[in-house]
Amino acid sequence: MARPINEEKRQERRSCILKEAVVLFAENGYSNTTTALIAQRVGVTAGTIFQYFPSKEALFNAAVLEPLADIQEKSLACLKQEGTPGVLIKNMVEEQFNHIYCYTNELRLVQYVLGQRIRFPELTQKVLESTKVMTDTIECVYAKGQLMGEFNKNFSPAMISRAYISFLNGIGLTLGESIIHHPEWGNLKEHALYLFAPTQPKKMRGNLNE
Template identity: 75%
Template structure:
């Protein structure tokens, strides 16, 4: 029992360190964020941080990649449920837009890495690999929907999936935490789904 409690405390402390790191790296950038500042903000010593992450670079990598993996898992799970391709993509769009404001800082970090590819080559490649897993899945679902005549057959699935991810990131970075209070919030979700060019079947 004691071991379980201690492990839970370790996991909770690691989570707290990572959450604060995400905020500070997103606000101040990599160079201007120190492990000492992260430690001070959560009330631990710098040495405590190094019990969980060997150095600042490893902490930065975790701050970028772990939330991205979390977002990806949730989205992939939605695309693997039962339903038509159109239903799956619509559910994915709704869920991502309903929760995107939780990941504002995380998405800012991803964009920061992609904007500094020479400085963070290895991390950049891991981010791109992660994004590709997501876009590949969207492509396959979209292509299936095209074959079922749910989507316009004249569009490239690869182009559609990348356009959607770009739109999603752009909305999050532009509106940030105010996203759910934006007067056009519901319309933004609708426009995101319109990017997939769903076929409008006429009603007799």
């Protein structure tokens, strides 16, 4: 059943507030970003912000965690499809690299939090827990691929999964929105796949550059 139109408008406005909050928090940090500034960018009154988020802290937490959950959901979906571990890993790499440039500010915001763990202890813990879900899932799929002979058995699944996430985050942060126009874009995607040490790299590469 479709939601009432007023509820849809409410969700749309909430999304707009959150989107602007992500950008401003990533650019200016927590202390230098006020709810009044966010409201101004959205085109609403400052009081309107608190109809959707009970406090600035709650808005900041949502700006960090909700996009992270969205990235994770899409990535995990790739790893739960039908196919061999090698195919699932390839699909995940393609999904993440094709959309990582959409989350430049979100990644900057996550790094901002992780760089101030004493200041944001609870939020940091939630970010790390979310990341662990992703790395643990990759690790499990990779280990199955090793047993099937698709990946080199001399590597630690835990090391591989964490190395890949670090590589992905680094590319997203350093290249940003210009990433898809980078002359080495296709090669970067291939190198991401090579991190998994496939035993048949050309076969696994598939259509990553298409």
